[in-house]
Amino acid sequence: QLQLQESGPGLVKPSETLSLTCTVSGGSISSSSYYWGWIRQPPGKGLEWIGSVYYSGSTYYNPSLKSRVTISVDTSKKQFSLKLSSVTAADTAVYYCAISPKIAWYFDYWGQGTLVTVSS
Amino acid sequence: QSVLTQLPSASGTPGQRVTISCSGSSSNIGSNTVNWYQQLPGTAPKLLIYSNNQRPSGVPDRFSGSKSGTSASLAISGLQSEDEADYYCAAWDDSLNGVFGGGTKLTVL
Numbered sequence: 001q002l003q004l005q006e007s008g009p010g011l012v013k014p015s016e017t018l019s020l021t022c023t024v025s026g027g028s029i030s031s032s033s034y035y036w037g038w039i040r041q042p043p044g045k046g047l048e049w050i051g052s053v054y055y056s057g058s059t060y061y062n063p064s065l066k067s068r069v070t071i072s073v074d075t076s077k078k079q080f081s082l083k084l085s086s087v088t089a090a091d092t093a094v095y096y097c098a099i100s101p102k103i104a105w106y107f108d109y110w111g112q113g114t115l116v117t118v119s120s
Numbered sequence: 121q122s123v124l125t126q127l128p129s130a131s132g133t134p135g136q137r138v139t140i141s142c143s144g145s146s147s148n149i150g151s152n153t154v155n156w157y158q159q160l161p162g163t164a165p166k167l168l169i170y171s172n173n174q175r176p177s178g179v180p181d182r183f184s185g186s187k188s189g190t191s192a193s194l195a196i197s198g199l200q201s202e203d204e205a206d207y208y209c210a211a212w213d214d215s216l217n218g219v220f221g222g223g224t225k226l227t228v229l
Binding site for chain 1: 152153163166170208210218220221222
């Protein structure tokens with residue numbers, strides 16, 4: 001059974017870059033069957049898809065965040081990562097990593113989530 | 121403001137059947153499949169329904185999904201107290217964006 005675990009700083013200063021990593025266990029991150037994605041949820045609000053990466057490195061991003069987002073994959077470490085630049089308080093959220101099958105856009109395995117607060 | 125529209129709240133009594141709706145447009149629900157997630161308090165979302173009406177292994181058949189045109193619905197029959205949660209619809213949009221509904225908070229009275 002695939003398991004995901006987010007890690008990274010819980011506090012980021014405004015204008016800096018938020019960096020998170022998702023470690024995959026119980027399966028291969030090099031599988032051609034999945035996309036590896038990031039979703040966030042501001043406190044008390046709904047879900048927002050940030051973007052996804054394929055094992056080959058190809059990516060697609062939410063257009064509203066595209067200019068600030070980079071998602072990459074490191075198959076040797078069984079990890080994929082999120083970088084969000086120029087953060088503001090509006091980027092404060094619980095960030096989830098999750099897996100979607102290549103053939104459809106839905107997320108059937110999720111990490112537990114990690115809260116990132118943007119504050120000076 | 122979410123691309124997919126859900127009523128913010130719904131309620132029902134134990135044993136009742138409740139329906140949660142999700143409204144979109146021709147570029148998302150109208151041309152792509154709909155998925156539903158259940159989020160219990162303090163936990164990560166869980167996939168409840170995918171491809172409009174398919175249940176992942178382990179999801180009780182009390183949960184069912186349907187789609188018609190640019191709208192979709194999640195039905196929960198035999199409502200139980202443990203069904204109290206937030207429910208989100210989601211779909212791919214042809215603008216190359218994945219979109220979620222704003223969520224519906226289900227209260228079991």
